Amino acid sequence: MVDTKSPLDLVCEQTLSDIRLAGTFKTERVISSAQNPKITVIDPQTGKPKKVLNFCANNYLGLSNHPQVNQGAKSAIESHGFGMSSVRFICGTQDIHKELEAKIAEFHGMQECILYPSAFDANTGFFEAILNDQDAVISDELNHASIIDGIRLCKAKGFRYKHLDMADLEKCLNEAKSCRFIFIVTDGVFSMDGDIAPLPSIVALARKFQAYTFVDECHAAGVLGQTGRGTPEYFNLPPGSIDVISSTLGKALGGGTGGYTVGTKAIIEILRQKGRPYLFSNSIAPPDVGASLEVMRMLQPGSPSLDLLAQLRKNTTHFRTQMKAAGFTILGHHDCPIAPVFLEDARLASEFADEMMRQEDIYVIGFSFPVVPKGRARIRTQISAAHSSEQIERAVKAFVKIGIKKGVIQAAKL
Ligand SMILES: Cc1ncc(COP(=O)(O)O)c(C=O)c1O
Structure with a gap:
């Protein structure tokens, strides 16, 4: 190989080098175990394996390595x-793909489901296939990158409302009201802030302006609601309140790969x-489908595995309450x-x-600009x-120890 x-x-x-100078260069830690609350990572300094507690995975129900x-x-x-070595419409559709689509549609109480290789694809494929230049998309300013890209790819007029701000959403709806179709688009749960979209207010505004609603449930499906049906269940919205839902199989629902849209x-x-990421990308692999079917069975009404949701709520309250009592500012919704x-x-x-990682064996990640505002x-x-x-x-305890050392909290709060 020539080294020029x-x-x-x-x-x-x-x-x-500019990225490094700006302090935003991302390095990837290497994990040598399965994804679990306790994992083995390779220490970058020594090159040796080290056991740590993992507090930064989207493994909400603990299903990523569930037997x-x-x-x-x-x-x-x-x-x-x-x-499958094929896209779906050539020779990439097996009976289990159809079965999983039916189960996911039922899970969300919707008529039909389409699987994609990822939720990123589900979101980038949606708007261009459904809307044209007579239409409008109104999007929360903190929506996920895949929604932003999906909207960029379509010809509909784009509007952005201030995060969770219903007055600003209404203003956008007024501006867009001459359009043929209007879609209000929001994440159900916002991953950087841990807050929850006010779906009852969004649905009420959608009714008032005859707009459609699109909710990305990647951090809510299998997380929120008594039976994990997500943000609509959390708010007790009647079935059919939301027009389109997209989500992932890569977080609470097993943590593998795959995404979907239901409507x-x-x-x-x-x-x-017409959806380009569906037509021009490989079918999701059979083991991912098989694992996801098992997750759907585990989340059936009456299944003992639904206890995992109660455990998740208990653990969330435990962590949030203790951290706040110690004096930390914890963002987001108390149920998130x-x-x-x-x-x-x-x-x-x-x-x-x-320091949490090196001294306390707790794996957490700091987020700063440009992932979150300066x-x-x-x-x-x-x-x-x-x-x-x-x-x-x-x-x-580890947060408290490092927090005191760094002057974030005071010892008296202990
Ligand atoms: C809100 C949201 N939407 C979409 C995605 C994309 O999901 P996937 O990993 O299935 O592409 C993510 C993943 O980070 C997400 O957080």
Whole structure:
């Protein structure tokens, strides 16, 4: 191999050095165990494995390495093989793909479901396939990147309302009211702030302006509501209140890969016919489908596994209450298992997270600009049903120890 650098290499190297200088270069920690509350990571300093408690996975129900879910994947490999080597409409649709789509539609109380390789694809594929330049999309300013990209790809007029601000949403609805169709788009749970979209107010405004609602439930499906049906269930909204829901199989619902959109038969059929990430990307692999079918069985009404949701609520309250009592500012909604520990300063957040890992064996990550606004740095912790109360207490103790050392909280609060 010739070791010369092209002009493109040189520009990339300059960009990388700018990213490093700005302090936003992301390094990836290497995990050598399965995804669990307790994991083994490779210490970057020593190169040796180290056991730590994990408080930064989207493993809300603890299903990422659950024996039943693993067995679902293994059985599907045995019966349906490893991969499909095809998009869905050529030869990538198996009976289990159809079965999973039916189960997910039922889970959300919707007519029909379409699977995608990821929720990112589900969101980028939706708007372009359904809307045109006579339409409008009104989006919460903190919606996920995949929604922002999806809206960019379509010709509809785009409006952005201030985060969770219903007066501003109403203003946008007034501006858009001459459009053929209006979609109000929101995350159900916002992943950086751990807050919950006020769906009852959004639905009321949608009715008033005859608009449609689209909710991304990636951090809410399998998380919120008595039976994990997400934000609509959390607010006790009647079935059919939301027009379109997208979500992922990659977080609470097993943590593998895959995403989906649910809605009416007609909307979903258009996505099958016209959705580019569906038409031009591989079918989701049989083991992911098998594992997800098992998750759907575990979340059936009456299943003992629904206790995991109660455990998640208990663990969330435990962590949030103890952290607040210790004097920390915890952002977001008290029922949300995303519990960001607000620190304001970017360097403090990154050094704090680093010491939690190095000295306390607690794996948490600091988030700062550009992922969150300048001066709003935080450590985002995520609680799982699989955390034991001892593990939660250990994490709180570690936060308190480092928090006192760094002057974030005072010892008297202990
Ligand atoms: C709100 C939201 N939407 C969409 C996605 C994309 O999900 P997936 O990993 O399935 O592409 C994510 C994942 O980070 C998310 O948090």
